[in-house]
Structure formats: C-alpha cells, structure tokens
Amino acid sequence: MKLYEYLGKELFYRYDIPVPHRKLIESAEEATEAAAELGNVVIKSQVLTGKRGKAGGIAFAADPGEARKEAERIFKMELNGLKVEKVLVEEKLQIDQELYLALTVDGAARCPVVLVSLDGGMDVEDVAEERMVRWPVNITLGLQDYMVREICRLLGVTGDLKKEFIEFLPKLYRLFRELDAELAEINPLALTPAGLVAADAKVTIDDDALYRHPQLPRIKEKTALELKAEELDLAYVELDGNIAVMANGAGITMATLDMVQHYGGAPANFLDFGGGADVERTSKAIELLLGTSPKVLLINIFGGITRCDVVAEAFVRVRESKGIDLPVSFRLVGTNEAEGRALLGKVGIKAVTSMDDAVRHAVELSVVSK
Template sequence: MKLYEYMAKELFGKAGIPVPAGRLAFTAQEAADACAELGPVAIKAQVLAGGRGKAGGIKFADTPPEAAAAAADLLGMAIRDLAVDRLLCEQKLSIERELYVGIAVDGTTRRPVLIASVQGGVNIEEVPEKSIVRRRIGVTWGLFGYAAREVVRRMGLDEPAAGKVVDILLRLYRVFRQYDAELVEINPLVILTGGEVIAADGRCNVDDDALWRQRDLPQTTEGTELERKVKSLGLSYVELDGDIAVMANGAGITMATLDIIQRYGGRPANFLDAGGGAGVEPMTRALEVLIATKPRAVLVNIFGGITRCDDVANAIVQARRTVKTDVPMVVRLSGTNEDEGIEILARDGLTAYRSMEEAAARVVALAGEAN
C-alpha cells in the first residue's frame, strides 16, 4: 500500500524527521486559507504515483488568490491517469542543495539497503551509479550510527549538514522498520540556505502482507474499482487494455498465457490468477468476474495437478450454467486426467485443447471474428 506524501510526512514528523509546515486542501478555498496561514506556499498534487513534478503537479503561490487559482488548476488534472483530489500546501522553502535518501527491501541480499546521493530532486534511476552510495543493513541489528556516518562521508557532505543527515537516516530506518515499509524515500532531502536539513518530499510504501499488524496506518486505495472488487474475492487480478479475458491457475502460468496471446496477435484484457490449487469455488467466481467485463472471448488455461482435469472440467461446466453467457470460450486443459476433462467439456459443446499455443491461436481468432 502506497501512502500519500502527506501521510508519509506525518510518519516522518512523528519520528523526529524535520518536515515543512503544511496543510492538506481538498478545495481551492482551503488552499487559499493555507496560504493565508503559512505565507508563500508550494501546492503539491497528492497522487499515488511518481513523476509528479514533470507532470506539472507542483505549483507555487505567494498570495491566497494565487493559491486558490493554482489549486483550482491542480484539482482538475490527472497524473498518470490518477485524478488529483487532494493537495498538500507547504511553506515554500529556500533551497540550497537537494539530496536523495531512501531505504528499500533488497531481494538480492535479502536485507534492507540504504541508498543515498547528493543528486537529489530527480528520479534516482536517472542518477549515474558513481553518484549513488549504497549500504546494506543487517536486519537483526539495524542501522548503526557509524554506518550512517560512513554513508554521509561517502556522499561527500560536510558539517553541519552531515550530522543532521546522519540523524535523519537513523530516524528513517526506524520508520522503515516500524511500519513494515517496502520503501521509504525522501527525495529531495534539502539543505536550506539557513543550514537546516528538511524532508521536502516523502514516500512510504507499506507491505500489503503486513497490513494486518499496521492497523493504525491510514488506508489508501489503489487500482481500478474492478481490480479492488476482484482482489476482495481473494483473487489476483490486474486490468489490461485488451479484449480477451484470461483465467489461469498460478501467477507464472497466467503471465505465460498473456504472453502467448500477445504473440499470436491478440490483446489480453486482464491477468487473473485463480490460484495454483485450481479449486472449483474460486474458478467459478473468477469466471463470473471475467464474463461481467464483457470481453470478446475468454481463454481458460488450467494445468491440472492435484486438482484433476476432470474436476476442473466439471467446474467449468457448472460455472457456465451459473453465469449464462454467449461469449466464446476456449479452454485448455493439461495434466492429470486431461483426456477425461476434455471429454466432459466436449459433451457440453466446448472444444478443449491440450496445447497452450493451439488454444491461444483459437481464442485470438474468435476475438477477431467477434470484432
């Protein structure tokens, strides 16, 4: 779960990391009020996506009328297809230098990794590797002061900023651990003309699998309405922009199915993983969801393992009776008892395939005919 900037900054502030004075605004009037209170402000669109600055999602205002106008512009816009419905109005900063600091989960070393650079304010992917300082953190012992000091030394920072950045790194690591974050990031971490060091932006992505023990965090919702609905059924679902609905059992095989459809010139409408077990109940629910999206054709690709293909075939027949649809459906069954499964489907008027390629070619043709 991604947190909005203002939420991340609230966590940072609580942990003792300096953040600018700010007010959340949902309307132009609220933005004007914030400016009246704080003086010249930066007005920042709050969206759960990066690249906000480049998309024009940050404006500056010196007076309340200017703030109202800027806010009105921002509240009408969309950034990466995400509608802007809230703004963070922050006291304008007098910036001398912009740094980058972040802590992420590193799959390669199975540890947290601290990433820092004196080239802040831009996407860290665009910063040359020689300007980036990385340090792995032993999760058992945490981030020590000496390790943070070494990072800051390698960044080439001098006092008094150096000591302040060390303090912020130590606090940022605490935030990372306390809230089960996958990523915490301050970009830019700025050195002000007065020498103060302050988090001008903030990002905190919390591990979805840890939300059960992070009940005090504010909730944000990501994804389309349909994605959220399907996920609430316990299925893994991603909406895509094509017209061939896909259901398979297992993440890897579902991805492979989409790849093969694309290879045959078709456009998948979604990723839907009904689970490796291919149980009857989740498959029925999954089929209902797919049919409701009104695709041109449906491809069901099942590898029968412990759940046998004949059981899977019976489930498909059952689901088709429940859902009642004219949408052409192609089924591919492979694995345990595939012959029996294919026969059950044939009795119901469905041709099932053994090979993924044949099934994919067929569903692409059917989707074309329905065009």
Template sequence: MDLLEYQGKQLFGRHGLAVSDGKAVTTVDDAVAAANEIGYPVVVKAQVLMGGRGKAGGVKLASNEEEAREHATNILGLDIKGHITRTLWIEHASDIATEYYASVLLDRSAKKPLVMFSTEGGVEIETVAEETPEKLIKENVDPLVGLTREQAIGIATKGGADADVIEGVADALVALYEVWIEEDASLAEINPLIVTPDRQVKALDAKVSLDGNAAFRHPDHADLGDKANLDPIEVQAAEQDVVYVKLDGNIGILGNGAGLVMSTLDVVAQHGGSPANFLDAGGGSDAEKVKQAVQIILSNENVKAVLFNIFGGITRCDEVANGLVAAFADLKPTVPFVVRLDGTNDVLGREILEKAALPNVYAEKTMDSAAAKVVELAKESR
C-alpha cells in the same frame, strides 16, 4: 500498496524524519483555509500515484489567498496521466540550499536491505545511476543489526554530503530505515532530501510502497493508498480475495499460481496477443471461486476472448470445469473461451465441458496451442 505523498510524509514524521507542516484537503475552500492556517508562501500539490506532477501543472506555489484559491481550483479534478486529482496537500514552502536523494529497499541478490544515497537529488535516480554511477552510494545493511548511526554517517560521508550536515543526513537515513523496517515497506524513498539555508535536513517528498503481505500486522494501514483512483474491478477482486491486476489488452487470462499466470501472459504476447489482466485463482479454487473470477474478467469491457490455463495440483480440473459451466449459466458470456486443463482430474474436467457443450468454448491440450487459439479468436472478435 503505494502511498500518496502526504501519507508517506505522515509516516516519516512518526519516525522522527523532519517534514514541512502541511494538510491534506479535498475541497477548494478547505485548501484556502489550510493555506491561511499554515502561512504563506505555500505549495499546492496534487496527490496522485504518478510522477511528473509538476510538469502536468499539479504543483504550484501560492503567495497569497487569491493564488491558493486559483491553484486549488485548477488542480482539483486535474487528470495526470489517467489519475484524477481528488486530494491536495497544502504545505509550507521550503527554502532549499541543497537537494539530496535517499532510499531504502530490498537487495534481492544480496538478500539484505540496501541503502542508497546521492547528492544528485531532485532528478530521476535512474539517470544518476546510468550517467554518473559514482555519485550514487549503495550499501547493504546487516538485517540482524540494522542501520547504525555509524554506518549512516559513513554513507553520508562517502556520498559527499556537506560536512556540516553529515550528522543530519545520517539521522535522516536511520529514520528512513526505521520506516522501512517497522512499517514493512518494500520501498522508502526521499527525493529530494533537502538542506535548508539554516542547515536543517528535511524530506521534501515521500515515495513509500508497503508490503501487502504484511498488512495483517498493520491495521492502521487499511485506509492508506489512493482509494479514490483504484480501478473498480480491482476493488471487486480484492473484496472476493482474488488476485487480479488490470492490464491494457483484450485477452482475459485466468490461471492457478502466479508463475503459471505470468508464463501465460508471456506466451500470449509471443503469439501477438495482448493480455487484459493478470488473474491468479490460486490453489484449491472451487467452482464458486472460478465463477467469481469469470465475472471479474468479463467486467472489463475490453475483453474480446478469455484463456483458462489450469495445471491441476491442489486445484482440481473438474472444479474448474464446473465453475465455468456455472458462470455460463448465470453470466451468459458472449466472448469466446479457450480452456486448457492438465493435471488433477483433467480427464473428468474435459468430460464435464464436453457434456455441457458450452457455446463458443474451445478445448486445447497445450499452453502454446491455447495461447495461439485465443489470440486468433480475439482478433476475429474485434
């Protein structure tokens, strides 16, 4: 789960990272009241899970109440690459002497946490890594020890931080690592990590992604994220405990197991098709869950054809077939379905579908042939 900037900053503050005073608001009047309370100049910032906010007009400096009202009026409701701004973060403007970059993430190849630091803050870190890799320090951390202050000082020193703020940068790195560990984050990033003219080290921005698999340990995370901009189909899927991600194509995909679904997306793309979703029905899916999954897939109006790719292990192919029959009875879909059943009770599953004689349902024996067929049908349905 990705957090909005202000939510990330609030987490930072709880773990000892210095952040500017600010307030999240959802109306123009509240924005003006917050700006008056915080004191001018303030920055009015759109809160959306999308980069490029400044270029899109979503970040503005206000020197007085009139400007605060004007900027809040213009930014609330602003569409930034498909994300509608419904929340503003009103923050006291910071004087900046220097901009750095800092992050903590998982190094999957080393199977250890990775701390990154650069004096090239305020720009895309990918650009720094590509054009001037020597300016990006990367250092693994022993997960049994954690990031010590000594190691953090070494990272700040090697990275070229100004001598008089090395200890401040080290403190920020240690606090950022604490956020990453204690909040079960997959990414904790500050860009920029600023040094003010009075040599204070502060997080001017926050990018935090939390591991959803650890949500049971953090009931306080339940209200985080950009709830207002969530896709309603994804919300429905989550409520029904279905793993669903909406994509841009027109071919609905249902499989059992994340690996199989990913492979199915790839094979459909190889045949010239464009998947409309990732949907993992999971192991042991029964008829009712399959029916729910069909309803979720068909909620996307862009879907022109649907592919069921089931390899039965724990999941029984006869249950999948029964779920599809039930879905057709209740939902009466008008788009074609291609079904490939293999594994546990696959013969019985195919017999159930043959007996039901569902309209516009095509059985295929292999994943490759099923993908080719569904792409063909999707093109015909345009």
C-alpha cells in the same frame, strides 16, 4: 500499498523526521486560509504518480490570492488519468541544497539498502551511478551509527551535515522497519538553514504485512474490477485486448498472454487463480471475466494443486446459471484431468491438451468474431 505524500509526511512527523509546516485541503477555498497562515507556499497535488512537477501539479504562491488561484487550477487537473482530490499546502522551504535519500529492499542482497546522493530533486534514474552511495544493511544489526559514518565518508560529507545524517538516517530506518515499508524515499531531502527537512515523502508499505498495521489507512489505487478480484484473492490486471485469459500460476499466465500476443491476438487481462481455488472461487473468477465483455474466453489449466475437475465444475456451473454465450478455448491437463474432461464433455466442450493449440484457437476466434 503506496501512500500519498501527505500520509507519508504524517508518518515522518510521528517518527520525529523534520517535515515542512503544512495543511491538507480538499477545496480551493481552503487554500486562502492555509496560505495566510503559512506565508510563501508550495501547492502540491496529492496523486499517486511521479513527475507531478513536470505535469504542472505543483505550484508556488506568494500570497493567499495566488494560492487560491493555483489551488483552483490544480483541483481541476488530471495527472496520468488520476483526479486530484486532495492538495497539500506547505511552507516554502529555504533550500541550500537538494539531496536524495531512500530506504528500500535489495532483492539480490536480500536485505534493506540505504541509497543516498548529494544530487537530489531530479528523477532518481537521472542521478549518476557514481554519485549514489548504496549501503546494504545487515538486518540483524540494524542501521548502526558506524554505518552512517561510513556512508558520510563515501559521500564526502563532514561537519554539521554529517551530524545531521547521523541523527536523521536511523529515524527513517526505524520507520522503514517498524511499518514494513518496501520503500521510504525522500526526494528532495532539503538542506535548509535549520537542517535537513523532508520536502517530499514517498512511502510504500508491503501489502503482505498490512495485516499487522491496522492503524494505517487503506489506499486503493486499483480499478473497480481489480478491487473485486482482490476481494476474491485473485491476481488480476486489466489489459486492452479482447481475449479474456485465466490460468493457474503467475508464470504460466504471463506465458499465456505472451503467446496470445505472439500469435497476433490481444489479451484483455491477466488472471491467475492458482493455488488450489475451490469451485466457488473459480466460478467467481469466470464470472468476473465474463463481466468484462470479452470476445473470447481462454482458459489454460495445467493442474498441480489446481484440480481439473474443480475448474470444469465451476465452468459448467457458471454456464448453467449465467449462460456463457461467447466462444471458449479450453486447455485442460494435469490433476484429475479425466474427470474434468468428462464434465466438460457433457456440455459439449472439448478441451485440448496443448497450450499452443488452445492459444492459437483463441486468437483465431477473436479474429473471426471481431
């Protein structure tokens, strides 16, 4: 779960990480008052997308009138298709140097990793590899002072800034660990006359650990359909095509989409309902897909934990209660295959055994029914 910048900064504040003085506003009128209080300000759109600055979603203002004008403009914006609903008005920092700092998970090393660069403020992808220090942290030890001293040595940082780092980094590490973060990124980390200040905040919390953080707000950046799928515990992603696809297992669902594309078709979605779904959940998954008005429905089942008879029963149930009046391409093999085939046979559906045949058939159907 990605957090908005203003929420990230609230968390930083709670962890004693220096952040600029700021005010969250929900209308342009409020900008006047905020700027009157804060003086020279930065006005920042609160949307969950990168490169807000380049898109015009961040502006500077020297007085309340200008602040209001810029806020008005930003509230009308759409960034990457996302509407601006909240805006952060912040004191403009006096920045001597922009740095980069992040804590994230190194999948290959299987541990947290500190990323620091003295080149901040730009896209992190644009930071030269040799200008970035990566320090994997042994999670059993946690981030110790000696590690920060070593990071400073590698960066060539000494004196006051080194002292600042030794104080700053452990706070961010504590936040990262205690809040089950996947990412806690500060770009830029501003070096001001008063010391290091987090000029931005990008925090992502591990979805699988949200259950133990009831105090955190729940941010939804998914489409209505994706949310509905989430309620049903289905892995679902909307795509642009016209062939609705469901399969059991993430890998085989991806492979099914790839094969649809390979044969010239266009998948309408990714839907993995694997992991032993019952008739109820499987029916809901089928209904969800029908609700997207695809041209063709492609069901690809290789039953392991998933039982073919359960899938067939769910299909028959939906067909009888809601009606399925679009062409269907069904592949069914694996656990309880015979029972599943018998159930489908009763409603005149003949499932094939090969994934290849099923996908090709679905693509053909999508072409003729265009």
